[in-house]
Amino acid sequence: MENIKKLVGVEAAKFVKDGMIVGLGTGSTAAFFVAELGRRVAEENLQIVGVTTSSVTSEQACRLGIALKNIDDVDAIDLTVDGADEVDLALNGIKGGGAALLMEKIVATYSRDYIWIVDDAKMVTHLGAFPLPVEVVTFGYGQVFRLFEKLGFNPVVRVDASGEIVVTDMGNHIIDLHLAEIKDPERLANLLDETVGVVEHGLFNGMVKKVIVGSASEGVKIITK
Numbered sequence: 001m002e003n004i005k006k007l008v009g010v011e012a013a014k015f016v017k018d019g020m021i022v023g024l025g026t027g028s029t030a031a032f033f034v035a036e037l038g039r040r041v042a043e044e045n046l047q048i049v050g051v052t053t054s055s056v057t058s059e060q061a062c063r064l065g066i067a068l069k070n071i072d073d074v075d076a077i078d079l080t081v082d083g084a085d086e087v088d089l090a091l092n093g094i095k096g097g098g099a100a101l102l103m104e105k106i107v108a109t110y111s112r113d114y115i116w117i118v119d120d121a122k123m124v125t126h127l128g129a130f131p132l133p134v135e136v137v138t139f140g141y142g143q144v145f146r147l148f149e150k151l152g153f154n155p156v157v158r159v160d161a162s163g164e165i166v167v168t169d170m171g172n173h174i175i176d177l178h179l180a181e182i183k184d185p186e187r188l189a190n191l192l193d194e195t196v197g198v199v200e201h202g203l204f205n206g207m208v209k210k211v212i213v214g215s216a217s218e219g220v221k222i223i224t225k
């Protein structure tokens with residue numbers, strides 16, 4: 001699995017050219033992309049500026065000597081590369097397994113080009129087997145939780161390994177919705193967008209035009225919309 005993640009990470013890095021402002025995704029797959037950029041910065045003098053999507057990625061990029069800027073200090077981001085938790089046939093996806101969905105969605109929204117890197121097990125017919133992360137403000141999150149219960153969304157407040165409620169980089173909580181199958185991603189996204197207390201959700205509908213998929217048997221495949 002780590003080999004496949006590395007394969008797609010290195011493949012995605014080929015789209016990065018000198019002078020680019022690059023959005024750096026979060027997660028175990030995106031980490032291979034960032035590592036490859038770090039290698040090219042060190043060994044090939046690649047000139048780039050990164051805009052990161054989490055504190056974890058910022059730390060990795062800093063360690064690797066990748067120059068970073070705050071999203072507000074760049075005009076636009078040329079390309080963002082990120083992982084995903086599930087991708088359907090229309091290239092809608094679920095993100096946020098690593099609790100970085102809010103920063104990821106903002107960086108993706110202000111990027112000219114956006115690529116996902118995944119292993120083939122994440123390619124699905126319908127989204128929803130992966131619990132949908134919803135980022136909620138801490139004030140009144142219990143009320144939002146109860147609303148989700150009433151709607152039959154099987155919500156679970158995310159806790160870390162020591163049982164503490166997760167606090168995201170943006171200071172919010174995450175409620176994971178165990179939906180089994182999302183029949184209409186657009187409708188669900190609209191409902192969540194309109195729910196007071198929800199900051200953002202992990203449905204990334206129609207945002208990506210290119211997905212680099214890795215598999216043990218077939219290597220790398222690029223799916224475009």
Ligand SMILES: O=C[C@H](O)[C@H](O)[C@H](O)COP(=O)(O)O
Pocket residue numbers: 025026027028029030082083084085094095096097098099100101104
């Ligand atoms: O919040 C985390 C991100 O959305 C990740 O990109 C996503 O969870 C995929 O992570 P991984 O590559 O570790 O499976």
